[in-house]
Amino acid sequence: MYLTHLSLTNFRSFARLDLEIPRRAILLVGSNAQGKTSLLEAVYFLAAFTSFQTHADRQLLHFNTVREAKNQVSVGRLTADYQRGTGKHHLEVRLILEPVGVGNGIRLRKEILLDKVKRQAHEVIGHFNAVIFAPQMSQILEGGPDERRRYINMALAQTFPAYARTLSEYHQALTQRNALLKTLNEKGGNSEHLSIWDEPLTRLGSQIILWRIQALQELEIQARRIHSQITRGKEVLRLVYQPSYEPLPTPAGQISLPLEFPVDRSGLAPEEIRRGFAEKLEKIRAEEIARGQTLIGPHRDEVRFLANGIDLGDYGSRGQIRTALLSVKLAEVAWMQSRTGEWPVILLDEVMAELDIQRRADLLNYLAEAEQVLLTTTDLHLFTPEFIRQALVWQVQDGKIAPQNDPAEEE
């Protein structure tokens, strides 16, 4: 799929931006602080309805818009036309800042319209797909487990239609269950009441575990293939899913399986996982009450990345981590494409500067096949003349975007 038009109003430093976007590689060139990353952030927001840079949507609104919101309703807007298969679609997101009552501060509300009809985020997610790769994403490998869960969730939500909704319902059940555990911990009471929250927690949780098993297995196959090409066969990359509730039998006295051994959870039936999860919860009831929270489940899942058996999060070198991340990201593209039958729009922020010459060439080769790629750089020299000839080069300066050359027109 590919974007044909994008317009932004009061998004980051763009007071107003209108862009016709062709179906090809577009190279956004500009010095620091001109709006390159912000543009990619906007496109990704239309796919995930959350920013890859911040949890606070308010930061996405232009400073002036936030300032005005003290006295009036003010709006930031992202709209896109895109082509998916043979269909043309229109997507709009409104970020609405409005005063609460009188003198009670302001709040932000999100409205999403697909083909002019208002929808919930979980209904729209997956209609327009994008994969983003930025240098700070090495956090996926190096950061805490919540970084990895967030990453996996954003990829899966775009790919499995019911994932986003199931995940949000799971968190609703989790919040209720945690509230009850906290009450039981502080005030005591009948712990049998927990079982009614075990039901939605395990029903929704087992579904999420099942999707993660499936997705990580498929992602690993792609990542291993790509990583082997990129490292010229020197490294074997593995993605190891470590569900916090382990549905497979574990060695006596251990809650998880050892990292080193490949495990196959693909044969597990949904009902089998659900029942096991529920039984496990029964067993740890006393401990959960003592701690006042739910101790196992998808909200505590972990994924580890291994190269030649070595855990990259703990022992990876800078270069190894960058390369592995490149493989994982390209695997995500390939996986999404095989699952949905459509190329996602690929967004690469300052990625070239981080790679050596060989890896750059590999990446550019790979991108030549993609439908639409938006790349940012401060330095055009990082790209080969061939690539620049095929791509469209746009100059980004002070929140404005202007074509620098269009080889297609010169021919």
Next chain:
Amino acid sequence: MILPDPLQKLINALERLPGIGPKSASRLAFFLLRSGDDLADELAQALHGLKERVAFCQECFNITSAGREHCEICDDPRRDSTLLCVVEDALDVLSLERTGGFPGKYHVLHGVLSPIEGIGPDDLKIQPLIERVRRGGIKEVILATNPSMEGDATALYLRQRLEPFGLRVTRLARGLPVGGDLEYADQNTLLRALAGRQEMD
């Protein structure tokens, strides 16, 4: 601009009503201020009498006029006393009554279980329900809480509590949109849901 205190109080109170945002609250308050006729007075009187003149049925906890012990439905000898429909609030009784398709009696819980809001079984009319069932004569209980997560959890809890009595417990769910309230379901949907109620397993 700072609003006069009474106006600000009214806006804040209106805003606490379900479905009313800050904007509509301000709009309503200013409307009441402007309205020339006796609307504001009538409203004030109606609100004032609300709690005194409306009571809850001591049998099913549906609303009834003050001074009556039982509501019209509980007092109606033509209603089937062996069939009991458990709902979240009195508005649900109204919706089901409008279909004209339910011959039995009701039990109003006045809410659903929600640990986040601190609502446990003792905060709902669950114990009186158990007492009603214990007194005998009821053959089937239909659990008609909304198909939300909290509604489902409440139904599950009630099923566990009712199990020892060995009566038929069914769940009203099919045909209702997931996450949809009984209150908003149209009459045909409700009738279909009543006809297709399922055994809880």
